[in-house]
Amino acid sequence: MMEDIAFGEITWRQILFLLGWVVGAMLLGKLIQLVLNGMGKTKRFESRPWVLVAFKSFSRPIPFLFLTIGLRYGLQTLSFSDGVEEIIADCFGVLFTIVVTFFVYSMVDVIDHAITHVTKKTKTTMDDMMAPMVRKSLRVVIVILALVQIAQILSDKPITSIIAGLGVGGLAVALAAQETIKNFFGSLVIFADKPFELGERIKVGGHDGTIEEVGFRSTRLRTLDGHLVTMPNGELANQMIQNIGKRPYIKRVMNVTITYDTPPEKVQQAIDILNELLENHEGMDAEFPPRVFFNDFNDCSLNLLVIYWYHPPEYWDYLKHANWLNMELLKRYNEAGIEFAFPTQTLYVNNTEVGLQHGAT
CATH class of the missing domain: 2.30.30.60 (SH3 type barrels.)
Incomplete structure (x- = not known):
């Protein structure tokens, strides 16, 4: 007979009954999970994507929940000693703690979706980093609380003593992780200040x-x-x-150098050419007109200081305009006969005639 074949005090029938509970519970849990996921994808929830996230998050731990339930009721059909019963009770306490943690851990996705939905409406992109950081923080807290609860179940000690022990251990960890704590508070400062x-x-x-x-x-x-x-x-x-x-414009400061033998009229013409090229130039703002001055006598040149501002601060567009300005300036100066200066040196040699007087020897 099937029931006569046994392992200790456990018969084959009891083992098959246990497997039936476990497999049946797993199949039922998987079926409920598929139903919930299907409900979240129905047309009436298309305009509410958070509902789909909620259904998916809630359904994720269900197979594990039903596996735990099936295992619990399946083992009730078996007979164990008091010591083994206590161990099994503690194990199921841990399993149900994990199940609850799994549910709460998964539902964090709903909070994450809500925060992401809000941050997408803000102008600043810095807020976009808040959702993953809040998600990670909540999940770390959930895992820590679950570990504390599991420690209480396994140690049979009140939670206050466990928290006190964690406080002492946390102090030691804090001393060993000063840099990590410093970086954490640094991140809070960055999010608050938004540089x-x-x-x-x-x-x-x-x-x-x-x-x-x-x-x-x-x-x-x-x-x-x-x-x-x-x-x-x-x-x-x-x-x-x-x-x-965050710069509102790109400011360019250029020094145009011309030769020292340039007459004053040509210097004025060089200034006029620059003013003409920069008048109502591309990227100009009326509040930031260009400036051109004959401002200095360099060692090897006369210096024309040019300052203008390019709006908006699009770097590649600014370079295209700078290229155009340089080419036009070179062309106009060449046509006007205005020479650009470059470092030169002039050597003056003083020739002295030396008379040699030859005497008799």
């Missing part, structure tokens, strides 16, 4: 590039050479940051 946003170009610590990511510990900067630089937030928060991405 830059994602995608903006900055100069900091000798590096020049665009911001790719801001995390709890570090910020990633993609340099103009294509290199990825990771900077700890604790140090970044204390450094001087030059935000090139």
Whole structure:
């Protein structure tokens, strides 16, 4: 007979009954998961994507929940000693804690979706980093609380004593992780102060590039050479940051040098040509008119100082305009016979006649 074949006090029938509970519960859990996912994809929820996220998040732990339930009720058909029963009870306490943690951990996706939906409506891109940081923070807290609960179940100690022990251990960890804590608070300072946003170009610590990511510990900067630089937030928060991405214009200061033998009329003509080229130039703002001055006598040239501002600060458009200005200036000066100066030296040699008197020997 089937029931006469046994392993100790457990018969084949009891084992098959246990497997039936486990497999049946898993199949039922998978079926409920598929039903919930299908409900979230129905047309009536197309305009509410958060509903689909909620259904998916809620359905994710269900197979594991039903597996735990099936295992629990399947084992109730078996007979164990009191010591084994206590161990099984503790194990199921841990399993149900994991199930609850899994549910809460998954539902964080709903909060993440809501925060992402709000941050997409803001103008600043810095807020876009808030959603993943909040998601990670919540999940870390959930896991820590779950571990505390599991420690209480396994140790049979009150939660207050466990928290007190964690406080002592946390102090030791805090002393050993001072840099990590410093970087964490540095990231909070960056998010509060917002010295830059994602995608903006900055100069900091000798590096020049665009911001790719801001995390709890570090910020990633993609340099103009294509290199990825990771900077700890604790140090970044204390450094001087030059935000090139927030400049309202590009200012150009150029020194046009002409030769010293240029007569005053030609100097004035050189100034007039520059003023003519820059009058109502591309990218000009009426509040920032160009400036041209004969401002200095250099060692080897007469210096014409040129200052103008290009709006908006689109770098490649600015370079195209600078290229056009340089070419036109070279052409106009050549036509006008105005010579550009370059470093030269003139040597004056004083020839002295030396008379030799030859005497008799």
